[in-house]
Amino acid sequence: MNRNIAIVVVAYNRASSLNRVLSSLNNGNYLDIDTVDLIISCDFSGEDACSVLAKEFIWEFGNKKVIVHNENLGLRKHILFCGDLVSDYDGLVMxxxxxxxxxNFYNYIYQADTYFKNNKKIAQISLYTNEIEEFSYSRFMPLNQEADNFFMQVPSSWGQYWTKEQWFNFKEAYMSGELEITQSSLLPDWVINHWPESSWKKYFYNYIIKNDLYVVYPYKSLSTNFGDAGTHHKNQHSHNQSVLDYSISNFKFLDIEESKVIYDYNYELHKNLLNQFFEKDSFYDVEFDLNGMKDLSKISTKYLVSSKTCSKPIKTFGCHLLPQELNIKFHNKGDFYSLGLTVNFDPNIQIEKIYNRNLMYIPSITLNKLRNEIKSIYADSNSYKIGKKITSFFNPILGKFKNL
Structure with missing residues (x-):
């Protein structure tokens, strides 16, 4: 018997964006499933362009339901409302x-749901694959394995799927108040201090970490993000665009118990997998902080490999290989990463060092565009100064590299 998996589109005051995503859904391959329900939920904005478009949109693959809210929910409440719609289905693509x-997005979700639906360690299945790590703006490239998926303790919000059980397990924890976020929460500093109150994702982030759960990610993205101006961004930006996969129709999945590619809450390879990098050494109680964004007070391992400054490094490594973990695995010579006692690392984020590394992977033609995008994102942040430091750092670099 086929699993009943619906699609819900979360809309708010962006009719052209809504039209674009609906058009992509109309191009979907829905296998031979008789009915795929589509729900379009329009939050109140005072304008009716989205609701008119939603009502006029023709959906030929199943039932269509349009929900028009009479008062503004805001993004967090709207997502929570839409998630609850899974109560009528086996699972929900949001x-x-x-x-x-x-x-092929629905084909991927259907196969992934069949494979992972009974795995209690899985909190969510993502359609989207990050190409940029969202805290240091470093290029993200996961290690390879013989499968079409890997795992992270990072929630997905740019194309995601929950089974009924996965969603309501999270919702129960959320409603209980146990997911309230404090400075001691094992979350990236960026999430704790600078994600807005409108964010539902930070609570789901906390839920994943507190319960040692994981998100299934595809190596090749099945969704992408246009970054249109909206609740969290005043201007459109393109740095979250991912290359879409049009080639795979039969997906090969690997269970988390077998996988050697599992990333933690900071996009760093999970510490339980790091013995593969130190087979001839004794540094098994070690954690990675290659992007240099972790709060050292929350690291419990004796040793650390980090781009932060180490006063007494045991060994150092270069940074030219990709994925970046290969610099450690193959002992690439250089002085970018250091292995040392955790207590010997300076806790400060090395902004200039990280962005010098990133320049090697960012084509010079996109450098000015990226600088302007970063400025637009952080222009209104009064408490967090990294954005301004980054943009001030880019100015001399742009001059230095403009002729490359």
Missing amino acids: LEDDLYVCP
């Missing part, structure tokens, strides 16, 4: 209106 899916 898409915000500035996303776009490739034709």
